[in-house]
Amino acid sequence: MDLQQMRYVVAVAETRNFTRAAERCFVVQSSLSHRIAALERELGVKLFARSSRRVEPTSAGVAFVAAARECLAAADRAVADAAAATGVVRGRLAVGVIVTTAAVDVPELLRRYRARYPDVRVVLRSGRSDELAGAVRDGELDIAFLGLPEGERPSGVEALVLDHDEHALVVPAGHRLAGASRVTLREIAEETFVDFAAGTPARAQSDRAFAAAGLVRDVAYEAGVVELISRLVARGLGIALLPSAYVRPLAADDPALELVRVLDGPHRTEYLVWSRFNPSPATRAMLDVLGVGQRPAET
Incomplete structure (x- = not known):
């Protein structure tokens, strides 16, 4: 088993299609199918139920995909940490934003961040404040910009009033x-x-x-x-x-x-929130761009 096989399995699970998964992974479908079949033989279980029209994970596949995502995230973090040790910030930064954000010019912020850290891949996701805060707590997002009723604070995350x-x-x-x-x-x-x-x-x-x-x-x-x-x-x-x-x-x-x-x-109060648990080098770099650094969050 190797990381590439895990990436193939996750791609198939997310796309529910071997052809689209192969396109996402920049590999021919026959190679992807062969690697997944080899992994299934090694594990002794079927990861996907297949028909001419449908592909969906089996119960074993669902369990494998959850653990594979954790392994891939850990591998990506290891690469980012190694690069950060040499002074280069790499990896991925996932940013959440509500549609009515006004305290920060998010496009301008992302432009400045990319200029300073061109090796970081930034992904942007919009949504509701409660959903974005939950995504930060669960590790799906690195930081988020929220708006909450006056007197209400996001829980389970570091929060700075903007x-x-x-x-x-x-x-x-x-x-x-x-x-x-x-x-x-x-x-x-x-x-x-x-x-x-x-x-x-x-x-x-x-x-x-x-x-x-x-x-x-x-x-x-x-x-x-x-x-x-x-x-x-x-x-x-x-x-x-x-x-x-x-x-x-x-x-x-x-x-x-x-x-x-x-x-x-x-x-309402606008907040910047980020994870309390071991922020990645890319997250720490964004906090520096915002002028937050690692100072304590406001109460």
């Missing part, structure tokens, strides 16, 4: 509140709202603010990205509460949108 922000009311031009200097939640509670999906941290920020004020609102439209929310608002389908630091530039470029300050509206 910024505090309040939500602004986003209304279509011509709305009765367009041009108002400020409003309260009670003044807008009867409106129709556009918001993020229920149960997400992004939605919780507004839900908690209304609940704390003893108010109930109607969320008629749910969307996963700010761009769609703002387009729905611009068409007059509802109003929205969005982080002001993120939405302000969008509204400045779109005459169909106007922002209004909400006196008792939601607040």
Whole structure:
């Protein structure tokens, strides 16, 4: 058994297709199939159930793939640590980011990081704050940029506060509140709202603010990205509460949108989080680029 065989097995398990797995591994399919068959003979078990149309891992294959991923990650880490000992940072850096990140210009950050560490392969993943924090805890991501309701902290990870922000009311031009200097939640509670999906941290920020004020609102439209929310608002389908630091530039470029300050509206905190367990050289390099180094996280 060798690492290449493990890579082949993981590729087949993830693609559920020998041809696509071979393409991913830059090898001809016959060679990949031969190496996996040889591994199955060595182990004395079938790793995959095969038919003319389907390929899926057997119970033995599922168990093998889980351990193989750990072995491959350890091998990659060994290469990265050896390179770091000579002053060269290599390996892989997995970064998570919420779509409304405003405290850090993520594309510019990645540009600066690549300029300093060109041998590191950076992968970017967007998602919900709770999902990204969990991925950092599980070792699937190295760092992540999150946004959580004021007073809520990510657990099980190192966390550094990047910024505090309040939500602004986003209304279509011509709305009765367009041009108002400020409003309260009670003044807008009867409106129709556009918001993020229920149960997400992004939605919780507004839900908690209304609940704390003893108010109930109607969320008629749910969307996963700010761009769609703002387009729905611009068409007059509802109003929205969005982080002001993120939405302000969008509204400045779109005459169909106007922002209004909400006196008792939601607040959020943006965090940088990373794993407490033995961060990789590539992760430590990113923390240095961010100016974090290894100083204690903020409380």
